[in-house]
Amino acid sequence: MVKKHASRLYLGLIFLFLYLPIIVLIVLSFNNSRSRVNWGGFTLEWYRKCFESQSIMSAFATTLQITLLAAVISTIIGTLAAIGISAMKRKSQTFYLGATNIPLLNADIVTGISMMLLFVKFMDLGFVTVLIAHITFNIPYVILNVLPKLKQTNPYTYEAALDLGASPLYAFFKVTWPEISSGVFSGFLMAVTMSLDDFSITYFTRGAGVNTLSTMLYAELKKGVKPELYALSTILFFTVLLLLIAANLHPEKTIAVPVKDEKAAKKAHTTYLCRRVASISIVAILLLGTTGVFLSSQHTKGGVRSITVLNYGKYYDEDKLAQFTEETGILVNYEEYEDPEEMYTKYKTGAIDYDVICTSDYIIEKLVSEDELLPMDYASIPNYAGIDPDIIDISASFDPDHCYTVPYFYGTLGILYNTNLVDAADVESWDVLWNGKYANDMIMIASVRDCFTPALRTLGYSINETDPEKLDEALNILLKQSPDVSAFFESETCDEMAAENYALALCYSGEAASAMDLNENLAYSVPIEGSNFWIDSWFIPQTCQDIDAVYEFLNYTCRDDVAMANFEYVYYASPVISVDENMDEELKENESLYRAVHPTEADVANCEVYRLLDDEMTELYNDLWARLKAN
Template identity: 55%
Template sequence: MIKKSFKCIAATAFVLVSAAGCGSAPDSGKNPENTITVLNYGKYFDEEALEQFEEETGITVRYEEYESPEEMYTKYKAGSIDYDVICSSEYMVQKLIEEGEVLESDFVHMENYKNLDESILNLCASYDSDHVYSLPYFYGTLGLLYNTEEVDAATVSSWDCLWNLPVKNEIIMENSVRDTFTPALVSLGYSINETDEERLKEAVEILTQQKKDDLVYAYYVDETSDAMIGEEAVIALCYSGEAALAMEENGKLAYAIPDEGSNLWIDSWFVPKTCQNREAAMEFLNFTCRNDIAEKNFEYVLYSSPVRSVSENMPEEYRNNPAINPGSEVVKNCEIYTALSDEVTAVYSRLWQELLSY
C-alpha cells in the first residue's frame, strides 16, 4: 500500500518537474534592435502595407495572429514571446489596462494622430480618458441584418420590431449574453452597461416574452450570416462586419442600426508591458494612422475606420452601406461596452440562463 502511494507521488512529481522545465525554457522572445513583434486578429492587416512599412523604415515586423480576445489574453499572459504592439477588442483592452499590463504612450503627439475621427476618440474616452493607453484601429456596430423583401426599412428603424414582428419564427438573436441584452435594455431606455438587477430583470422579461411568443428562430453566433444568406429568417441581430459579408453573398439583405442607438465596438492598438522596442512600436502605430495606409487596410478588411480620409474617399456604395460606414449621427447614439464586475457578470449570466431555459 505504501509502495503504491509512493509511486503515485513520484509520478505526480515527475509531471510537475517536467511542467516546470517547460516554463523555464531559454528566453527565445528577445528582440534584436530593429525588430518589432505585432499581435493582431487574423486577416486584419494588409500584407502589402506591412511590407511597405518594412521598406520605408527598415524595421522588421514579426507578425502574429490570433482568433479571439481570450486567445490573445492567454498568448500574451503565457509570456514566451515579448510582444511590442497588440490589437484587440475594447473590453479586453480595458481589462489589460485595469491589470496594469498596458504602457502609457504619447499617442496624441504622433504625426498622424490628427487624422483620427473625434467622435470615435470621444467614445474611447469611456475606458481610456486621456488617450494614453489605446489607439483605435477599426470599429463597428451591433445592428439588424434584414431581408428587404420581407421587412421594410421603417420596421427595422426601431428595436421594437424584435418584440412585435407579425410573423413567427423569423428572428435570429445572438447567442451571447450582452449582445442579446443590448436591444432589450435600449428599448427600455437603459444603458447597455446597466448594472441594476431590477432593470436587468425587466430586460429579461422582454426577451422571455419574445421567446414565448415564438418570434425567435434561433440564438446563433457564427451561424447567423449563413442562416440569413440561406433566408431562414427575416431579421437577425448581428455585428456590422458579419452583416457586410452576408450582404455580399445575398443582394436581398440590408443592414440597419435602430434609431434608439446600439453598441459600438472598437478594436484598438496598445503597447503592452513586454514591449522591447518602443520607438519602433510608435513608428508602427503612427504608420497605421497614415491616410493611405488606413485606406489600404480598409479595403482589405472592410470595417469602419476611425481615420477620417477613409470614409471621405470610399466609393459611393460603401459610403451608403451602414454596415461599413455607420455615419457620425449613428455613432453619437451608440455606447461602448464597459467591463462589468464579477458580481454583475454573475447576475447577467444567471438571467441569461433563465431566458435560455424557457
C-alpha cells in the first residue's frame, strides 16, 4: 500500500517537474497584472492584445507559411529519399541513412550558423533562406517516419503489381502508397512540429523583416515580458500539442480482424474512421488558417521602393511606420534587436543589408572608427533643423565631425523609487545603494557598465575609467553591496516596480517614465554625483541601397508630429525641440516624471557619455563582471 502511494507520488512529482513551467506560463497568460508574482484576477485581455498586435500576427502568418511550405516540400523530398534508401543495398543504406541523420544530431546553432554563412555567399537572407533551412532540417524527420513503414511493406507486393501489368507509378500509388501513407502523414506532422518549434536555425537564416513566432518571441522577451507573449506561448504550446496528438492518433493500417468477429471488425473500422477524420480535420483547419492569414497578409509586391530599418526593440511607433509607407509609398522592413553588441556582430557578418540603423553612442563610436558609415547630407533632411543643438554638441563625443548621425532619443541613468517606501532625500545620492537602508529591497541592471557607473561616480571617478586600481575600488563597493541586491534584471524593472515589488531600482530614464506612467507612487532621480548620459542616433551604414529613401525616412522621423508620437510611445527624451514645447502641461508639472522624460540642464551637465572601450578594457570589464556575479 505504502509502496503504491510512494510510486504514485514519485510519478506525480515527475509530471509536476515536467509540466509546472508550462502551467505557470498558462496561468500567467490569464493574469490580470503585469507582474510575474502577483495574481490580479482572471482576464482574456492578453489574448485580445495578442490578436490585435500587428507584429505578432505578421510573425504568425510568416510562421504558418514557412511551416506548411517547408513541411509539404520536405515531405515530398523525404518520402522520395526514403524510397530510394530502402531500395539500396544494406551497406549504402546504412551510409546514406547516417548521412541524412547527421543534421538531426548536429547542434541547431551550428546548423544555423553554417547555413547563414552559406546563404550569405549566394543570396540575401530572407523568407526563402529560412524556408530552405527548414526544408533541410525537416527532411531527416520525414525519412525517419517513412522508412520504417517502407521496411514493413512486403517488397513482393510492388513487384506483384508490376507483374500484373501496372506501370511503376501506378504500382506505387495503388500498392506502396496505401501502406506507407500513415508514415508519410506522421512525417509531415513531425515536420510541421519541428518547423513550428525551431528557433536557432531560423534566427540565423532569417533576413530583415522576417520573423517567425519563435524569433519574435525571443526578441520581444528580451525587451521586456509583455503578458500577451504568455498568451502567444500558450497558444503555440497547445498547437504543437494538438499536432503531436494528431500525429499519434493517425492509425496504423486496419488491424487484422478475424472475420467471424464482425462486430469487432466494424468497431475497429469505426474508430479507424474517427481517428482518420480527426487527424485530417486538424490538418485541414491548419491549412485553412494559413491560407486565410496568407491571403490577408500579402504585402510585399515587386517594383516598390523599400528600406530596411534596424532599431532597438519597442523603439518606434508601429502606426507611424505604417503611416510613413502610406505617405511616401516606401515600404519599411522593420527589424529589431535588443543587445547592441549582438547588433554589431550581426551587422558585421554582412548577413543583412540594412539601409538605416539606430544604436547607442559607443557602438557608433566604434563603427565611425572602423569607417563603416556613410556621411549624411543634412540638407536632404529639412526637419533636422528642429533638433536641439545642445544634443548635437554632445554627440560630438562619438561623431566628432558631426557628419554621420541624427539623434533619436536620449536619457540618463538614475534611480526609480517608490515614494511610499523611500525617502526622496535618500535618492539624491548614490549612497542609498551602498548604505544598506533598503537592503534586499532594490534591484540593479544586469549590465556591467550600468552597475559600475554609480560606483565609479560615488568614488568621484569617470564612468569611462580605465585605471585597473580605481576599477578595483569600484568593484569592492559593488561586492559589498551585492548581498543587499534582490535581483539583477535585464528588462523586467519597469513591470516589477510598477507592481510595487521593490522599493528602488537602478533604471534608465525612459523605463522609469514608463513605470511612473503605470504607477503614480513611483518617482525618478539622478543622484548628484552624476551618472551616464546617453544618446541613441540614426546612422547610414555602407550597405545602404537607397539613400534618398533613407533621407525621407529620417526627415519623417524628425517631423514634429512623428517625433511626438514616438515620444509618447517610448517615453525617452526626444531631441526634437517641439516635443518638449508641445508636451502635456500635466506631465511637465509632475517634476519627477518630467525629469525622466526630459533631463534637466543640471543633470546633463553632471553626466557623462559612455565612451568606447578598447578590447583590453572590454575584457577587464567582463572579468570584473564575472567576479561580481560569482559573489
